[in-house]
Amino acid sequence: MLQVLYLVHDLSDPAVRRRVLMLQAGGASVTLAGFRRGENRLADVEGVTPVQLGATKDARFGQRLLAVAGAAATLSSKLAGIPKPDVILARNLEMLALAGRAASRFGTVPIAYECLDIHRLLLQGGMVGRALRGAERHFGRKAGLVVTSSPAFIEHYFKPLSGIRAPFHLLENKVLELDGEAALPVRTRPAGEPWRIGWFGAIRCRKSLDLLSAFTRLMEGRFEVVLRGRPAYSEFDDFDGRIAREPFIRFEGPYRNPEDLPAIYGAVDFTWAIDFFEEGRNSLWLLPNRLYEGCRHGALPIVLDGTETARLARERGIGISLSDDRPETLAGRFAGFDAATYEALHADLARLGARPWLLDRADCAAFVQRLAALRRPAGQAAAFTPLPSLATNKVDCHDR
Template sequence: MLQVLYLVHDLCDPAVRRRVAMLRAGGASVTLAGFRRGATVPVFNGPDLDGITPIDLGRTADRAFAQRLAAVAHAALTLHSRLGKIARPDVIIGRNLEMLALANRARAAFGGDIPIVYECLDIHRLLLDGGAVGKAMRGAERLFSRNVALLLTSSPAFVRNYFDTYGQIGAPIVLLQNKVLELSGTPLASKTAPLPRDGEPWRIGWFGALRCAKSLALLCEFTRAMQGRFEVILRGRPAHVEFDDFDRLVAAEPHIRFAGAYRNPQDLAAIYGEVHFSWAIDFFEEGLNSSWLLPNRLYEGCRFGVVPIAMDGTETARFLTERGLGLRLAAPSVEALAALLAGMNADSYATLRGGVMAQGPGTWVCRPADCRRLVERLAGLSGHESASQLLEIAA
């Protein structure tokens, strides 16, 4: 059985739980270690996780770059002793740049010949800075990537616009999209929201990592202008540091409500079954990372027949255009959003929903066979491969 040491920047991130489940479903044994943004170490229970106990490297905070650097430096000094009781891994995965640094440290502690996999699912704005800070960050990434045998990333735009453009890494690349995990062999139950009757609103769901103040402001203004013909439901984890006062802002809006966190994938059918549209737009790092990513909510919403709304000029819009799906917003304004949605009726919506539901499940879903393909790819790492054509897992 392949032994994987998985180093993560936030044990509380639901995406970490999904990746661990994917690795285990593929036949790997996983040791999980990392920092956490929450007050306590999360418990990893469930049929796909089998009670994994993470190795806690300490607490870090959002937007606290200096504090995170200090935490990484401290962890590097103590990593040997923290990992002293675990089995020697066959592969070390570092999830984002700071954990790639620790992956190199762990590799040295275990003897210096273990393949490292760099999992990069976001391109931090500091890596794209044109000044001294950006040059230093990219230099650090190239340094820490010298032992990388494989790069895992979630969007082809990250490869085109960053890794190829800056020449950061020469390792082979696997495209691992943010698809919905369905590991039981039985597809998740699915239902679609009924069309609005007279006086009822169309509902837009904005689910997942809620970090975009510009999106919230636009949706607030739009729903007020539409006078109740549209409602927005928010679910997930708000990044409170990105909003002046998230709870106060939402409470003041008559047509927007926050419905709390949800379990992934257990609650996906229920929450997407309440909405007609999925807000697949993020201005958090506009023109950079937010324009390049393919978000979880794109795959989640489409898996359950919800029509996505994307921003023109983004990788999400490109993805949808290639498949003839969804709606694309021409400009980030109330006027443009009203022009896109105000004329929506039962017939036009049925056409949009039908296009989404006609896609094969492999477009949106990752299944056990895909997990096995990933683990087989990791098991085959030799440390001597040259850069090769982009490989897509869960294609």
Template sequence: MLDVLYLAHDVADPAIRRRTLTLEAGGAKVTVAGFRRGADTPANDVIDLGVTKDGRFGQRIAAVVKAAMLLRRKLHGARKPDVIIARNLEMLALANRANAIFGSDVPIVYECLDIHRLLLRKDFAGKTLRATEHYLGRNVSLLVTSSPAFIENYFRPISRLKAPTLLLENQVIDLGDDAGMQTARPRPPQPGEPWKIGWFGALRCRKSLKLLAEFTRAMDGKFEVVLRGRPAYTEFDDFDGFVENEPFMNFHGAYKNPEDLARIYDEVQFSWGIDFFEEGLNSSWLLPNRLYEGCRYNTVPIAMRGTETARFISAKHIGLVLDRAHSSALAALFAGMTPERYLAEFGKVAATGSQSWVFDRADCQRLVNRLAALHANDAHTATMQELSQTHSNKGGLL
């Protein structure tokens, strides 16, 4: 059994739980060590490395330095892992420290699913951070990222990392043991009910919130926005107060992925796949979790023209693409929306098949095998043929 030490930037982040489930389903034993954000309480089986604060870059650096000094004591009694996975740049620093503690011969995997705007700056701060990434990544055996645009726009032309790259998209975990995962049916509103747009996941985009509020007010109740997930409160003046004062918006809190997906997507017809959080940079390049979640349940995705998400759904001939970030443009996109048009759009998503959107148990096993190849000192000769077989239609594994 492959023994994995997973270093997490935020132990409460649902993405950490999903990756842990993926590795365990593939046959690995996973030990999670990571930071808490604020008052979040880690699970009993998580090694607590301290507290970091969202949006406080300086504080996070200090927390990493402190954790590095305490890491030997924190890892006391832990078995030597076969592989160390570092989620984000700050954890890559701790991965190198952990590797030194365990004898400096453990393969390190750098999992980078977002490109922070500081890494893209052309000033001294940006150059310093990229140099730090290069230094910390000198011993990385594998780079894992979730969108081809990250490779094309950052890792290939800008980053100096030399590690082999694995494209691992944000597909929905489907282990085949939950009948609820299989439901996906058309759901036009009943007469007199509004069309519903679901904005689920990491809620961090002020521009999207304002745009959707203006749109639903302009449509006077014909459309409603349902919000679920974890708001990044540091990015909003008053998220809860804003939503409470909007007549056609409702926030229903966090949800579990994958357990709750069938239920929450069954309540909406459209999925908001737009993010202006780092407009023109990371937000233009990512393929968000909500894209795969929604399409898994045949919810019609909405993307912004010029983004990787828009290119992705256009290549599959599905979804709606917004031309301008304005409520009038969104109203034009939905002009004349009828049950018949919706059913046609639903059918296009359904025709792609669930395999385009899910990561099943066999995928989990192939991923763990890929990591095991690193442990076997075969990082340069192991190919991705096994990982990509049965997934030529996915575009998720390279």
């Protein structure tokens, strides 16, 4: 059984739980180590008791660097007693910085770098950006694989800017379903109900909230917005107070992924698949979890022209695309929207079925096998499926 040491920046991140589930379903044994974020309580993840490396704070990059430096000094003792890993999977740059030190504790252990978002500081042209890219290049020199979630990250960042010279593995942010593929749900809407847009997951984009607030007020109750997930309170002046003042927007708290996905997406008609958090860069390139989750559960994605999300939606002939980010554009797009229009658009989504949006046990096994291939002796070729054309994006295993 492949022994994986998974180093993570935020032990409470739901995506960490999904990755642990995926590794376990693929046949790996997982040791989890990482940082507690803010006041989030440390808890077991799928039967795996995490090794706590310290605490970090959201949107406090300097504090996170100090926490990583402190963890580096105590890492050897913190990892004492755990099984020797066959592979180290390091999620995000700060964990990549610790991966080499962890590997040296056990001798020669291959490293895979998991990077599912490109932080805005990595893209700056000044001293800070150059220093961080230099650090990524330095710590990434030992990486045998880069795992990322969107072909646009490879095309626009990793190849031209990062300096890491390792193979890429595209692992899209698909929905993890281990117990067989179910059909796309049948949609029925009670007459007279408002249309509902679901914005689920990491709630961190203030511009999206401003846009949806203005839009729902323009539509005077014909449209509502439901928020679920983890708000990044550091990105809003007063998130709870703001939501309380919105007549057509409500926040319904966290949810379990993937257990609660059918229920929460079944209660909305559309998925808000637009993100301005790293506007002009990461937000243009990412393929978010909510795109796959919504499509798998029958909620039509709303996307913005010029983004990787819109490209995928256009390629597959689904969703509703906006030409710009003005409330008037969004209101105009839905001005004459009715049940017949929705049914026609939903039929396009239903024709694709569930498979394009899913990861199953075979996908999990393929990912674990890809990690296992990193153990091969130098000079021995590993079986590896080349990255397909960036224009097709047809990779089932994966990850965004």
